[in-house]
Amino acid sequence: MKKEKVIAKLEKHLSEKRYVRLTRKKGDFDGISTGFVLAKSDDFILLQETDDFRILGFHIFPIDTIIHVRYNEVDKTYERILKEEKLLDSVRIKYTVDLTDWSSIATDLKNTGLSVVSECEDPEIQSFCIGPIEKVNKKSIAIKYFNALGIFDEKSIKNKFKNITKLSFDDHYANVFSKYVKEDID
Numbered sequence: 001m002k003k004e005k006v007i008a009k010l011e012k013h014l015s016e017k018r019y020v021r022l023t024r025k026k027g028d029f030d031g032i033s034t035g036f037v038l039a040k041s042d043d044f045i046l047l048q049e050t051d052d053f054r055i056l057g058f059h060i061f062p063i064d065t066i067i068h069v070r071y072n073e074v075d076k077t078y079e080r081i082l083k084e085e086k087l088l089d090s091v092r093i094k095y096t097v098d099l100t101d102w103s104s105i106a107t108d109l110k111n112t113g114l115s116v117v118s119e120c121e122d123p124e125i126q127s128f129c130i131g132p133i134e135k136v137n138k139k140s141i142a143i144k145y146f147n148a149l150g151i152f153d154e155k156s157i158k159n160k161f162k163n164i165t166k167l168s169f170d171d172h173y174a175n176v177f178s179k180y181v182k183e184d185i186d
Contacts, residue, residue: 001068009069017078017091019050023068024061026165027122033059036091048091049171053081057171058107060097065165085122090128091127095170097185102161106136109169115178117168118143118159129157130174131181146181 011021014037022033025158034144035056039046043063082088095112096148098104100138109116118141120127133143142156168174 004065004108005012006069007016007063007064009067009071010037010040010045010063012035013069013071017118019073019082020076021070022047022066024065024121025067025166026065026120027124029121029123029165031121033061035059036095038091039097039099043101044099044105044169046093046097046099048093049168050078050082053085055077055082055087056139057168057174058093059166059168060099061166068090086153102141102164102167103136103138105160106141108132109133109140109167110136112169114169116143117166117171117174118164119166119168120159120163120164122163125163127159127163128158130177133156146177150177150181152181152183 006064017036018035019036024033025033033047033049035047035049037045038048044060045063047059050058058063096107105174109112113132115130115132126134129143131144133141140158140160142158145153145157
């Protein structure tokens with residue numbers, strides 16, 4: 001799907017507050033994201049993710065990684081069920097996030113104090129970093145990374161914006177895990 005058509009569909013579904021299924025690609029990565037587009041800029045979208053009839057956290061990703069936008073009978077049925085289950089009331093963003101560029105996005109997310117998940121889904125790079133944002137500059141962010149044991153690394157992890165394919169925040173995984181993080185092993 002051409003970029004102009006992707007943008008037109010995103011704008012339509014944003015204005016109509018519709019559930020969408022997005023096919024995304026970067027390098028050798030192909031993936032699907034589902035949910036509601038809550039905000040859009042020229043280069044980025046903010047999506048509230050859904051899965052298994054649950055309204056989840058938020059993802060921000062570059063529009064140029066989206067190769068297809070779907071809203072068909074299957075999606076309409078899923079959306080209808082969410083509505084009948086009274087779950088659509090929780091589809092909203094309670095944060096201000098400037099989607100101008102990665103730097104403005106990261107600055108606003110840093111100000112929330114929430115842990116984020118920064119990912120590069122391209123198998124050539126394949127990075128996953130979770131923790132609060134400590135520093136933002138023009139080309140990268142520094143995240144106070146915590147590992148699978150819930151222990152912060154001594155040094156922040158730098159993520160270059162050009163490699164980030166998805167930045168997630170206020171999701172159940174990061175929020176719960178963040179409550180149990182320790183500075184070091186006792």
